[in-house]
Amino acid sequence: MGTSATPDIETVVIGAGVIGLAIAAECAEAGQQTYVLERQAAIGQETSSRSSEVIHAGIYYPPGSLKARLCVEGKSLLYAYARDHGVAARRVGKLVVATSEAETAVLDVIAQRAKASGVDDLQWLGTSDVRKLEPAISSVKALLSPSTGIVDSHGLMQALASDIENRSGAIVLQTDVQNVIRRADGLFEIDMVSSGAPARITARNLIAAAGLGMTKLGPLLPREMRYLPPALQFARGHYFTYRGKSEFQHLIYPVPVEGGLGTHLTLDLEGNVRFGPDVEWIESIDYRFDDRHGSRTAEFERSIRRYWPGLPDGALSPGYTGIRPKIARGSAIAEDFAIHASTEHGIQRLVALYGIESPGLTSSLAIAKYCKALLDAN
Structure with a gap:
């Protein structure tokens, strides 16, 4: 469903970990007015800041899987981004x-x-x-x-945040999404509590990259009845x-x-x-x-x-x-990333990411390009 209605914001990304920031930076670079909503008081306070900070080579994952493809692509993108933006990284x-x-x-x-x-x-x-x-x-x-290498994950997130803000985007902290609906005019209506006060905005595009928070957020997202978000x-x-x-x-x-x-x-x-x-x-x-x-x-x-x-x-x-x-208990390398768009949940211009664990940091810039392509396809 297309829409001619005018949203408050063209693209909203929920989650300001390394994945959400990378996606928002990619959308902002394409000229989209982009806001990032983050429930914590600072960026990257959950999974993104509590890792080994390793740049993986892409050797563990089943060939053809999203983990394999996006890790191999993301590794090259990440080394280049770190070089160009002064983020500390080293091939050890x-x-x-x-x-x-x-x-x-x-x-x-x-x-x-x-x-x-x-x-x-x-x-x-x-x-x-x-x-x-x-x-x-x-x-x-x-x-x-x-x-294989290592990277300053905090420096990376700060660089991505600067990219967003330098392209007229914004990162809105202490903002917890309470509900999302798809209106009849095709816009997403997002209810939230921001710095303790209720608020509502509309967006043309919505990307849910809330990491651990997808357990709460996933069931709130609009979807066709046939679809259930991953547990x-x-x-x-x-x-x-x-x-x-x-x-x-x-x-x-x-x-x-x-x-x-x-x-x-x-x-x-x-x-x-x-x-x-x-x-x-x-x-x-x-x-x-x-x-x-x-x-x-x-x-x-x-x-x-x-x-x-x-x-x-x-x-x-x-x-x-x-x-x-x-997404499942068991082998570290068997369960793939789940990046769901209209093909899965039936809602155009909505991308939801589940189970983005290792090698998520390495794959972050490639995941961003992948999600932007999914939006463009809608």
């Missing part, structure tokens, strides 16, 4: 290590998927090769991903920091486990080491760091020592937690 490379012969079959699957998805820079390493790169790491075989599961991940001086030059990942990519070793841009995340299924948003009686510390130490036997006793400190919005 990653080792995916098998610590037993049984795990080498998983590396074979990863290598096959990577090649089918267009990632052609993986290198096979034997035990001695790994030792030359990372003397402290124990493995029987590994894959080196040289295009999201919350996976809390704990991160520990390392008290000692880093002796690592690369990111170190074990083979994937159910629900995640394993307790991996990552570096921040200052070279500090952190470990995580693990996977804990929770029923509601709760960022508490749960290490009762030191049991989580002990489990992390066991997992880390499988590939770094020399981890000193007492070297881990509780860091932070993040929550990933997953």
Whole structure:
């Protein structure tokens, strides 16, 4: 359904995490008057600011999936954007290590998927090769991903926010959407509470990229009766920091486990080491760091020592937690992004995003282009 009615705002994006900001920047660059509505008091306060800040290469995901396609495209876009906008990023490379012969079959699957998805820079390493790169790491075989890197996610979100505002867009904080209807004239009518006061605006285009908030927002969006929005599961991940001086030059990942990519070793841009995340299924948003009686510390130490036997006793400190919005419990790499447009829910000029977890940060700029194309197709 088209509309000749005049909206208050041409395009509204709900959610000011890295995905919502990237989408809004893409729409604003195309000349659309774009507003971002964010329920928190600052941008990027949920999933976007509680991650490993890794730029993934696109090696884990089923070929042809949105995760595979948008991660590979997004990686190149993100490195270029960081370079052009002064956002700190670095190609540090990653080792995916098998610590037993049984795990080498998983590396074979990863290598096959990577090649089918267009990632052609993986290198096979034997035990001695790994030792030359990372003397402290124990493995029987590994894959080196040289295009994996790290990025300042906060700097990235600030740059995207500046892009939006410099193109006459706006980010409206402390604004919680209460209801959305599709009016007879084709406009979206959005009821909200903004800084404690009720408000209402209309928009021609609507993109719902609320991350964890899609559990509440999804059922409020207009849809045909045949459609049900995906139900999201919350996976809390704990991160520990390392008290000692880093002796690592690369990111170190074990083979994937159910629900995640394993307790991996990552570096921040200052070279500090952190470990995580693990996977804990929770029923509601709760960022508490749960290490009762030191049991989580002990489990992390066991997992880390499988590939770094020399981890000193007492070297881990509780860091932070993040929550990933997953569409289903189970394998980290089987469930795809759900980016739904009129083909799925039957409503033109509405795009809703569900389950945008890893590699969402890497894919953010490619997701933005994908969503803009969906709007254009309507």
